[in-house]
Amino acid sequence: MKKIIVAYDKKFGIGADNDLLWQRNLPSDLQHFKELTGGHAIIMGRNTFESIRRPLPDRQNIVISRSGVSFDGVQVVDSLDEAFNIVDSGKDAFVIGGGQIYKLAFDTVDQIIATEVDAEFKNATVFFPVINRTLWREVSREKHLADDRNLYNYDFVVYERN
Numbered sequence: 553m554k555k556i557i558v559a560y561d562k563k564f565g566i567g568a569d570n571d572l573l574w575q576r577n578l579p580s581d582l583q584h585f586k587e588l589t590g591g592h593a594i595i596m597g598r599n600t601f602e603s604i605r606r607p608l609p610d611r612q613n614i615v616i617s618r619s620g621v622s623f624d625g626v627q628v629v630d631s632l633d634e635a636f637n638i639v640d641s642g643k644d645a646f647v648i649g650g651g652q653i654y655k656l657a658f659d660t661v662d663q664i665i666a667t668e669v670d671a672e673f674k675n676a677t678v679f680f681p682v683i684n685r686t687l688w689r690e691v692s693r694e695k696h697l698a699d700d701r702n703l704y705n706y707d708f709v710v711y712e713r714n
Contacts, residue, residue, distance in 0.1 A: 554636060556647045556657055557585060558680050559667035559706075565676025566651060570603045573673040577703040580696060581667045584708060588665060589646045593639040597653040601626065612640050616653060632656045651678040663712050664688065670705035689714050 559581050560566050565573055576582075593612040596604075598621060607613040607625035614627045614635045622628055629635050632653070639645045646665075647657040658681050666683075688711040695707050 553644045553663065554647070554657070554661040555644055555663040555665055556654060556661050557588060557665045558649065558654065559669060560680045561669045561676065562672045563676065564680045564682055565673050565678070566649065566654075566680050567678040568673070568675045569677075570599055573676055574669060574671070574704060578667070578669065578706060580702050581669075581706065584667065585648075589648070592644045592646055594646050594648045595632070595635045595639075595653070595657075596648045597650050600648060600650045600653070612643060614638065632660070636660075651680070654680055661713075663710060666709045666711065668707045668709055670707075683711060687714055688712065 558566060559572065559578070561573055567573060590610045593614060594608060595614045595616065598615055598617040598619065601615045601623065607623070612627070613625060614629060615623065616630070616632060616635055617628055618630055627638060629638065636645055647653060647661065664683065690709060691712050692710045693707050696702065696705065698705050
């Protein structure tokens with residue numbers, strides 16, 4: 553199955569300065585990401601990979617780049633179609649960003665797994681496409697309140713294409 557996994561703020565902001573807006577102040581989101589993507593394929597753009605700085609363990613790491621770069625432990629391809637085509641049999645494909653890759657994938661995926669952060673970050677420079685509720689239906693929502701480890705209220709939400 554083709555999926556997007558993303559975290560965004562109230563205005564669909566996802567990043568600034570090649571980092572998450574909330575940086576490391578929402579560890580439950582990172583744990584959620586790890587649990588869902590483990591054992592599957594993750595597809596990302598070069599900037600996203602460079603912000604992570606290493607292949608993520610227990611995942612097939614695929615980077616989309618036309619610059620001819622190569623990275624140890626990563627498969628580099630020229631297009632989103634090529635990325636989807638090389639996902640190992642039996643694995644789900646999770647598109648993990650960044651903004652340009654999300655836009656490319658938005659009309660091709662079956663599911664969006666979103667962490668909706670109950671905050672607005674004025675420094676956001678990268679945004680996720682607005683989810684049109686006539687094209688996508690919410691199938692689950694799990695609410696979480698801020699605590700001593702997670703500085704913001706947030707919801708884990710799953711959308712499926714209508």
